[in-house]
Amino acid sequence: MNKCIYCKKQNTEGFKGVEHVIPQSFGKFSSKTPTLKCVCDECNAYFSKELDLLLARDTLEGVTRSKKGITSQAKNPPKSLKFRLEEVPENGEFGGALIGGPDPVTGQHRPLLPQFWIKNIQTEDWEKYQIAEIKNIVITDEKYGPATPGNRNMKVMGPSQEKYDEVLNELKKYNIPFRVTDTLKEIPFLKDVDPEGKVIVRGTTDGKLNKTHRRAFAKVLFNFATYYISQEETLKTEWDEARNFIRYDSEALKWRVSQKPFWNGQEHGNLRFQNDSYNIRIENQNGNVVGVIQIYNLFTHEAILVENYQLPSEYEIAYRFTPGEKPYLGIKMSKPNWQ
Ligand SMILES: [Zn+2]
Known part of the structure; x- marks a missing residue:
């Protein structure tokens, strides 16, 4: 029994x-x-x-597991964790940018996610949104400043021109006025390649x-x-x-x-x-x-x-x-x- x-x-x-x-x-x-x-x-x-x-x-402990050589075949990124580039000089204006979680098979972090940043003038923080979150943004003058040109601080980032344009299209779709002053910026950390051809980035994880x-x-x-x-x-x-x-x-x-x-x-x-x-x-x-x-x-x-x-x-x-x-x-x- x-x-x-x-x-x-x-x-x-x-x-x-x-x-x-x-x-x-x-x-x-x-x-x-x-x-x-x-x-x-x-x-x-x-x-x-x-x-x-x-x-x-879906925990820091679990994600660390893949860095220790224990891998899984899971395809989807963890839901409760957010990965950001560390705000250090070598990451330049990409410091704080959202990046993909570690690849469960290799343990390596996946690079920059396509994203939109807008500065909240009440909190003085940059709010950062992935493409799928753009539809939920409610733009108000109180929060982000008046709509006069050049008044609101916004940034678009993407790992490729195609992804960059996807963010722009999403902004257009939800009537968020973004004035394109420049195209895709070269991502500084992508130049930092080690002898094995891997890109080295310094990041932080919030869980x-x-x-x-x-x-x-x-x-x-x-x-x-x-x-x-x-x-x-x-x-x-x-x-x-x-x-x-x-x-x-x-x-x-x-x-x-x-x-x-x-x-x-x-x-x-x-x-x-x-x-x-x-x-x-x-x-x-x-x-x-x-x-x-x-x-x-x-x-x-x-x-x-x-x-x-x-x-x-x-x-x-x-x-x-x-x-x-x-x-x-x-x-x-x-x-x-x-x-
Ligand atoms: Zn039982």
Whole structure:
């Protein structure tokens, strides 16, 4: 008899599929890749479609994965992430321009997107729009200045003359007056080619962490707790809030994202482990059970998995996962467990 840790469905024959504690898209951990046999096939299929894909492709952690040589065949760019050229001198007036996300196969950023910029005189910021967003722009004198020629600050950018003209056509279609004073400018960073013929650009990524992203991280934490503590533990009703949040999108768990180091005592500030590891731990914190996860040194996510509940201290556990290597048991330095 087996009971699913997410929907609590029972199956006398056990479940066919296995659930990977860390989604497979993040790699394998030698012969010790942790998997669970206590997730039913229905939950398993739901997770791989709704949460694992999102974690792998639509988070900073997932995008970083492709830079680390873990690639996927996904064609569409991530939805929650925006990529911009860094505002540094070598990018000239293209600093801040919207660029395509990394190619999931090569990990290389795709270049400039066709775009329209208009300066908002109230905020003094350049608003930047991709072609598809142009139809939503509402031009008012208060926001962008009076319509007298040369008064409004606007820019059009595109990776080719054809794409540049597409932006102009879209502006015309929605009656946004843009006076073409010059044609396509040469993009300075396209000259910066390395010996392998790759263009080097410096960019930044802005990401939004929404509830579904948090559920995807929470599932990794819940899986981890089940694998390294026990199925018996996470099947307790105390864990229902976390379980229902992950499986049924119910009320969100309390969550905190920071850039603080993961391992107490072993690293501080920017001194972090250099390798491509994923750090996960479950611990008692201020009377709650907290799950902590950090991938590629990016962000430290802390989630209250169970409120007003304590694990026996021998259940508090931390592991470091590096693709291709066996999971490495971490030791909480603030509470040494050796003599
Ligand atoms: Zn289930």
